[in-house]
Amino acid sequence: MKEPDRSWRSIKGQWKKDAESVGEDFSTFSTGIFASYDALTKDGDNPNLYCLSDGERVHAACQVSRLMMSKFPNPILRARFIVVSPIYELGIADGSQYAQMMVALFSGIVWLSRDTMTASHIRFFLRSPGDAQFFAALRASAPGALFSEFTLGGALIECSLKEAEVAEPA
Numbered sequence: 001m002k003e004p005d006r007s008w009r010s011i012k013g014q015w016k017k018d019a020e021s022v023g024e025d026f027s028t029f030s031t032g033i034f035a036s037y038d039a040l041t042k043d044g045d046n047p048n049l050y051c052l053s054d055g056e057r058v059h060a061a062c063q064v065s066r067l068m069m070s071k072f073p074n075p076i077l078r079a080r081f082i083v084v085s086p087i088y089e090l091g092i093a094d095g096s097q098y099a100q101m102m103v104a105l106f107s108g109i110v111w112l113s114r115d116t117m118t119a120s121h122i123r124f125f126l127r128s129p130g131d132a133q134f135f136a137a138l139r140a141s142a143p144g145a146l147f148s149e150f151t152l153g154g155a156l157i158e159c160s161l162k163e164a165e166v167a168e169p170a
Contacts, residue, residue: 008041011051011058019086026086033083037061050079050112052105059101060084064109066117077119079109082127099134102126106135106157110146113161120163126155 012034016026040049040063051061062082066075087093088101106124113119126132132152138159139150149160 008037008049008061011061014057015086018092019090022086022090022092024086024090029086033081036081037083050108052101052108058085059088060105062105062109064112064117066119072121074120075118076121076123077109077113077117078123078125079105080123080125082125084127102131102134110161119161121160122157124157124159126157129155131155132157 012030016030019026019029037049048063048065049061050064051058053059060082062079064077064079066077069076082105084098084101085093088098093101109122109124113122132155135152135157138147139152146161147159148162149158151158
């Protein structure tokens with residue numbers, strides 16, 4: 001979210017228009033997690049905030065951090081505090097579009113773990129346990145699969161990339 005058209009202020013402006021297009025009062029709609037993002041970005045853009053964009057609109061944002069955890073021998077990538085565009089929460093987009101957006105967001109986190117923020121493990125906190133249904137097929141092991149382990153529990157995906165697939169640190 002470092003680019004001017006993808007700053008938190010710009011994203012909120014786009015999402016305000018989306019909410020108001022269906023008669024939603026954005027000032028009350030945007031309390032809660034939006035206020036948390038406001039606090040994270042009060043001194044400018046937070047380098048740990050990432051967004052899913054198709055070039056025209058931002059669909060979701062989340063906080064991503066690379067850190068060590070005692071249960072993993074290597075750094076992990078943790079993605080949490082997902083916030084989505086009002087088009088998904090207010091019925092402008094349908095359920096299948098929401099599912100596609102969540103899978104695309106997860107795919108972006110996998111890409112980050114292989115490139116920009118190299119990590120062998122990912123902890124991806126879903127918005128709710130109900131979102132786990134979109135990822136159930138990834139638990140199946142298949143030849144050429146990207147993950148050596150993939151578990152879903154509640155609203156948490158924990159997965160390990162196959163070692164051969166992890167990018168070497170620069």
